[in-house]
Amino acid sequence: MRGEAEIEAEVRRFSHLGALLKIILHPQNEPDPEVRRRLTRLHAWGATTVYPLLQQVSWTDQPSPFLPVSSPLG
Secondary structure, three states, X not given: OOOHXXXXXXXXXXXXXXXXXXXXXXXXXXXXXXXXXXXXXXXXXXXXXXXXXXXXXXXXXXXXXXXXXXXXXX
């Protein structure tokens, strides 16, 4: 990292990924019923290998109260 701005950007990125992981781990908190249903199925299967992929995919255009306001998904 070259400077304070890059460090801040990386911290924001980690915060965003953490918020997504929280929803992946606790799908009952996902407000969109279709997304919640699919996340619940993955959770029940124990499909942990999809976590990195899910964190990169934007699954909704609707604001989520469970993601930071600065999040592209929130």
